[in-house]
Amino acid sequence: LLATRGLVWTETFSRASWFLTVVSGAVVALGLVAQASHFGRTFRVFALSLLPVLILVGLATFVRLMDLNREDVGLVAGMNRLRHGYLDMAPELEPYFSTGQHDDRAGILQTYGGSRAVAFTADRNRQPIRQYISSTPLLIGIIDAVLVGALAGVACSALDAGLVTAIVVVGVATLMTLAVLTVIHVRGVECRTWPAYPRFPSPPDLDGE
16 A cells, blocks of 8 residues: 555656646747747747647646545555554554544544644544645646636737736636636545545544544
8 A cells, every 4th residue: 555655646746747847848938939039920829829738738637636636545544444453453552653543534634644633623524724725736726727827818919908908817817717626626625535434434532522
C-alpha cells in the first residue's frame, strides 16, 4: 500500500509539473510572437489557436489529479484497516500509533493530519478548508481559470471590444471558471472520495461527541 501511494504521488507531481512546464513554454512562445508581430493579427490568431489547447490539457490534468487524490484516500483507508487489525491482536500497542486506525473520514483525516489535534475538529465529517485551498487539483484549476480569462481577453481584442468591456469579460470568465472547478472539486471530494460504508468507523468519543 505504501509503495502504491508512492506511485500515486509520483504521478501527481509529474502531471502537475508537466502541465506547468507546458504553460511556461506557451507563455514564452506567446511573448516571442507578440514581440515579433507587435500584438497584431498574427499574435491573436496564434493565441486563439494555442490557448484552447492549454485549457484542454489543464482540464485533463485537473480531472486526473482528482482521480489520483481519490486513489490515495482509498490506499490510506486500507492502511488504517491494517492498523486496526494490528490493534485487534495487540491492543496494548495503541499508545504507540500516531496515525489513524479507522477507515471513515475522521480516521483518514487523522492519518493525513498526523495527530488527533489536527485531524479531529468540532465536526468530524467536515473537510478542513485549508486542505481544499492547498490541494493540487484546485491549484491547477486556478491556472485553468486564468487561461480561460486570457482566452476571453484575446477574443475581445480580436473583436475590437473596448478596454472596460474586455476587463469585465476577462474577470467574469476567470471567476466563473474558477467557481465551476471549485464546485466540481468539492463535490467530488464530498461525494466520491470518502468510503460510503466504512468497516471500522471511529467511535464517537474520539472527537468529543
